[in-house]
Amino acid sequence: SSLGDNSGNGGKILLEANNNISVETIVTSSSKNSGNIDINTKAGSFSLKNSSISTNPIKDGNAGSINIKAPSIKLTQSDISSSASGTGDSGNITLNSAGNIELNNSRLFTTIEPGATGEGGNIDITTQKLQLEKYSLINTGTYSSGNAGNVDINAQEISLNNSSSILSLTSDAGKAGNINLDVTGNVALTNNSNISTASTSNSKVDSAIINIKS
Numbered sequence: 001s002s003l004g005d006n007s008g009n010g011g012k013i014l015l016e017a018n019n020n021i022s023v024e025t026i027v028t029s030s031s032k033n034s035g036n037i038d039i040n041t042k043a044g045s046f047s048l049k050n051s052s053i054s055t056n057p058i059k060d061g062n063a064g065s066i067n068i069k070a071p072s073i074k075l076t077q078s079d080i081s082s083s084a085s086g087t088g089d090s091g092n093i094t095l096n097s098a099g100n101i102e103l104n105n106s107r108l109f110t111t112i113e114p115g116a117t118g119e120g121g122n123i124d125i126t127t128q129k130l131q132l133e134k135y136s137l138i139n140t141g142t143y144s145s146g147n148a149g150n151v152d153i154n155a156q157e158i159s160l161n162n163s164s165s166i167l168s169l170t171s172d173a174g175k176a177g178n179i180n181l182d183v184t185g186n187v188a189l190t191n192n193s194n195i196s197t198a199s200t201s202n203s204k205v206d207s208a209i210i211n212i213k214s
Contacts, residue, residue, distance in 0.1 A: 010034035010057075010064065020044035021070070026053045032061035033088070039068045046070035048078040048106075060086035063121065065094065072099040073127075075106035075136075082121050083111040084146070089118040092149070094125075101127040103136035103164075110139075112146040112174060120149035120177065129157040132164035132193070139167050142174035150177040157185040160193035168197045179210045187212065
Protein backbone atom coordinates (compact mmCIF):
# COMPACT_ATOMS: atom_id res chain seq x y z
CA SER A 1 0.00 0.00 0.00
CA SER A 2 1.00 3.63 -0.48
CA LEU A 3 -0.02 6.47 1.83
CA GLY A 4 0.42 10.22 1.42
CA ASP A 5 3.81 11.97 1.46
CA ASN A 6 4.51 15.36 3.10
CA SER A 7 2.51 17.12 0.37
CA GLY A 8 -0.49 14.93 1.10
CA ASN A 9 -0.15 13.11 -2.23
CA GLY A 10 -0.02 9.33 -2.37
CA GLY A 11 3.05 7.63 -3.82
CA LYS A 12 3.14 5.73 -7.08
CA ILE A 13 3.43 1.94 -7.26
CA LEU A 14 5.31 0.27 -10.14
CA LEU A 15 5.69 -3.49 -10.63
CA GLU A 16 7.67 -4.82 -13.60
CA ALA A 17 8.79 -8.37 -14.38
CA ASN A 18 9.80 -10.68 -17.21
CA ASN A 19 7.76 -13.56 -15.76
CA ASN A 20 4.45 -14.08 -13.94
CA ILE A 21 3.11 -11.51 -11.50
CA SER A 22 0.66 -12.50 -8.77
CA VAL A 23 -0.15 -9.93 -6.10
CA GLU A 24 -2.22 -9.48 -2.98
CA THR A 25 -3.97 -6.25 -2.03
CA ILE A 26 -2.54 -3.01 -3.46
CA VAL A 27 -3.96 0.35 -2.35
CA THR A 28 -2.94 3.97 -2.88
CA SER A 29 -4.77 6.43 -0.65
CA SER A 30 -4.20 10.00 0.42
CA SER A 31 -5.85 13.14 1.75
CA LYS A 32 -5.04 14.71 -1.63
CA ASN A 33 -4.15 12.87 -4.85
CA SER A 34 -3.62 9.13 -4.65
CA GLY A 35 -0.78 7.70 -6.76
CA ASN A 36 -0.93 5.65 -9.94
CA ILE A 37 -0.53 1.86 -9.97
CA ASP A 38 1.38 0.44 -12.97
CA ILE A 39 1.91 -3.30 -13.48
CA ASN A 40 3.77 -4.67 -16.49
CA THR A 41 4.99 -8.17 -17.31
CA LYS A 42 6.50 -8.86 -20.73
CA ALA A 43 6.49 -12.66 -20.91
CA GLY A 44 4.34 -13.98 -18.08
CA SER A 45 0.78 -13.67 -16.84
CA PHE A 46 -0.82 -11.36 -14.31
CA SER A 47 -3.18 -12.93 -11.77
CA LEU A 48 -5.20 -11.60 -8.86
CA LYS A 49 -6.99 -14.04 -6.52
CA ASN A 50 -9.08 -13.16 -3.46
CA SER A 51 -7.50 -9.72 -3.54
CA SER A 52 -8.02 -6.11 -4.59
CA ILE A 53 -6.27 -3.20 -6.28
CA SER A 54 -7.63 0.29 -5.65
CA THR A 55 -6.89 4.01 -5.76
CA ASN A 56 -9.05 6.03 -3.37
CA PRO A 57 -8.33 9.58 -2.19
CA ILE A 58 -9.72 10.16 1.29
CA LYS A 59 -10.95 13.71 0.63
CA ASP A 60 -10.88 16.02 -2.40
CA GLY A 61 -7.93 14.75 -4.41
CA ASN A 62 -7.88 12.86 -7.69
CA ALA A 63 -7.64 9.08 -7.64
CA GLY A 64 -4.66 7.58 -9.43
CA SER A 65 -4.96 5.50 -12.58
CA ILE A 66 -4.51 1.72 -12.64
CA ASN A 67 -2.66 0.29 -15.64
CA ILE A 68 -1.99 -3.42 -16.17
CA LYS A 69 -0.24 -4.87 -19.22
CA ALA A 70 0.50 -8.61 -19.58
CA PRO A 71 0.29 -11.44 -22.14
CA SER A 72 -2.70 -12.75 -20.13
CA ILE A 73 -4.71 -11.34 -17.22
CA LYS A 74 -6.90 -13.32 -14.83
CA LEU A 75 -8.95 -12.12 -11.85
CA THR A 76 -10.57 -14.63 -9.48
CA GLN A 77 -12.88 -13.36 -6.73
CA SER A 78 -11.07 -10.01 -6.88
CA ASP A 79 -11.72 -6.31 -7.47
CA ILE A 80 -9.89 -3.56 -9.33
CA SER A 81 -11.41 -0.18 -8.54
CA SER A 82 -11.01 3.57 -8.38
CA SER A 83 -13.40 5.92 -6.59
CA ALA A 84 -13.76 9.59 -5.68
CA SER A 85 -15.70 10.99 -2.73
CA GLY A 86 -14.95 14.74 -2.92
CA THR A 87 -14.20 17.30 -5.63
CA GLY A 88 -11.56 15.17 -7.36
CA ASP A 89 -11.95 12.66 -10.18
CA SER A 90 -11.79 8.89 -9.94
CA GLY A 91 -8.95 7.30 -11.90
CA ASN A 92 -8.94 5.40 -15.17
CA ILE A 93 -8.51 1.62 -15.30
CA THR A 94 -6.62 0.23 -18.31
CA LEU A 95 -6.06 -3.48 -19.03
CA ASN A 96 -3.99 -4.42 -22.06
CA SER A 97 -3.25 -8.01 -23.10
CA ALA A 98 -2.13 -9.59 -26.36
CA GLY A 99 -3.85 -12.76 -25.09
CA ASN A 100 -6.99 -13.25 -23.00
CA ILE A 101 -8.47 -11.31 -20.09
CA GLU A 102 -10.68 -13.36 -17.76
CA LEU A 103 -12.80 -12.25 -14.80
CA ASN A 104 -14.20 -15.00 -12.60
CA ASN A 105 -16.55 -13.72 -9.89
CA SER A 106 -14.60 -10.44 -10.08
CA ARG A 107 -15.21 -6.74 -10.66
CA LEU A 108 -13.67 -3.76 -12.44
CA PHE A 109 -15.31 -0.47 -11.47
CA THR A 110 -14.88 3.28 -11.18
CA THR A 111 -17.34 5.28 -9.08
CA ILE A 112 -18.34 8.78 -8.05
CA GLU A 113 -19.61 8.37 -4.51
CA PRO A 114 -22.65 10.18 -3.00
CA GLY A 115 -21.93 13.88 -2.46
CA ALA A 116 -18.88 13.92 -4.76
CA THR A 117 -18.63 16.44 -7.62
CA GLY A 118 -15.71 15.07 -9.66
CA GLU A 119 -15.80 13.10 -12.89
CA GLY A 120 -15.70 9.31 -13.13
CA GLY A 121 -12.78 7.37 -14.55
CA ASN A 122 -12.90 5.42 -17.81
CA ILE A 123 -12.36 1.68 -18.15
CA ASP A 124 -10.33 0.79 -21.24
CA ILE A 125 -9.69 -2.85 -22.22
CA THR A 126 -7.68 -4.21 -25.16
CA THR A 127 -7.45 -7.99 -25.59
CA GLN A 128 -7.96 -10.96 -27.89
CA LYS A 129 -10.79 -12.41 -25.81
CA LEU A 130 -12.59 -10.84 -22.88
CA GLN A 131 -14.37 -13.44 -20.77
CA LEU A 132 -16.60 -12.71 -17.75
CA GLU A 133 -17.83 -15.64 -15.65
CA LYS A 134 -19.91 -16.14 -12.47
CA TYR A 135 -21.41 -12.73 -11.65
CA SER A 136 -18.41 -10.77 -12.90
CA LEU A 137 -18.93 -7.05 -13.45
CA ILE A 138 -17.40 -4.15 -15.37
CA ASN A 139 -19.04 -0.90 -14.26
CA THR A 140 -18.60 2.86 -14.38
CA GLY A 141 -21.09 4.37 -11.95
CA THR A 142 -22.11 7.71 -10.52
CA TYR A 143 -24.14 8.18 -7.37
CA SER A 144 -23.88 11.97 -7.35
CA SER A 145 -23.68 15.03 -9.65
CA GLY A 146 -20.43 14.02 -11.36
CA ASN A 147 -20.59 12.10 -14.63
CA ALA A 148 -19.58 8.44 -14.86
CA GLY A 149 -16.72 7.40 -17.12
CA ASN A 150 -17.01 5.44 -20.38
CA VAL A 151 -16.31 1.75 -20.95
CA ASP A 152 -14.19 1.16 -24.08
CA ILE A 153 -13.40 -2.42 -25.14
CA ASN A 154 -11.38 -3.48 -28.16
CA ALA A 155 -11.38 -7.27 -28.59
CA GLN A 156 -11.61 -10.09 -31.08
CA GLU A 157 -14.26 -11.80 -28.94
CA ILE A 158 -16.39 -10.98 -25.89
CA SER A 159 -18.10 -13.64 -23.77
CA LEU A 160 -20.32 -13.03 -20.71
CA ASN A 161 -21.71 -16.01 -18.81
CA ASN A 162 -23.59 -16.78 -15.58
CA SER A 163 -25.14 -13.40 -14.72
CA SER A 164 -22.12 -11.31 -15.68
CA SER A 165 -22.51 -7.68 -16.77
CA ILE A 166 -20.90 -4.73 -18.50
CA LEU A 167 -22.74 -1.57 -17.49
CA SER A 168 -22.74 2.10 -16.64
CA LEU A 169 -25.15 3.31 -13.96
CA THR A 170 -26.41 6.64 -12.68
CA SER A 171 -28.60 7.14 -9.63
CA ASP A 172 -28.42 10.95 -9.35
CA ALA A 173 -27.79 14.08 -11.47
CA GLY A 174 -24.60 12.76 -13.07
CA LYS A 175 -24.76 11.10 -16.48
CA ALA A 176 -23.97 7.43 -17.01
CA GLY A 177 -21.05 6.72 -19.32
CA ASN A 178 -21.21 5.31 -22.83
CA ILE A 179 -20.25 1.71 -23.54
CA ASN A 180 -18.20 1.35 -26.73
CA LEU A 181 -17.38 -2.13 -28.05
CA ASP A 182 -15.07 -2.63 -31.04
CA VAL A 183 -15.23 -6.38 -31.70
CA THR A 184 -14.02 -8.25 -34.79
CA GLY A 185 -15.67 -11.56 -33.82
CA ASN A 186 -18.58 -12.70 -31.65
CA VAL A 187 -20.26 -11.08 -28.67
CA ALA A 188 -21.93 -13.84 -26.59
CA LEU A 189 -24.28 -13.20 -23.63
CA THR A 190 -25.49 -16.36 -21.90
CA ASN A 191 -27.27 -17.36 -18.67
CA ASN A 192 -28.73 -13.98 -17.69
CA SER A 193 -25.72 -11.90 -18.67
CA ASN A 194 -26.15 -8.39 -20.07
CA ILE A 195 -24.58 -5.22 -21.45
CA SER A 196 -26.51 -2.10 -20.42
CA THR A 197 -26.60 1.51 -19.33
CA ALA A 198 -29.14 2.38 -16.67
CA SER A 199 -30.62 5.22 -14.63
CA THR A 200 -32.44 4.42 -11.41
CA SER A 201 -35.77 5.91 -10.31
CA ASN A 202 -33.86 8.52 -8.30
CA SER A 203 -31.82 9.67 -11.29
CA LYS A 204 -32.39 13.10 -12.86
CA VAL A 205 -30.97 12.11 -16.28
CA ASP A 206 -31.48 9.45 -18.92
CA SER A 207 -29.27 6.41 -19.40
CA ALA A 208 -26.39 6.62 -21.90
CA ILE A 209 -25.50 4.96 -25.23
CA ILE A 210 -24.16 1.53 -26.19
CA ASN A 211 -22.09 1.47 -29.39
CA ILE A 212 -21.12 -1.86 -30.92
CA LYS A 213 -18.78 -1.97 -33.90
CA SER A 214 -18.29 -5.42 -35.38
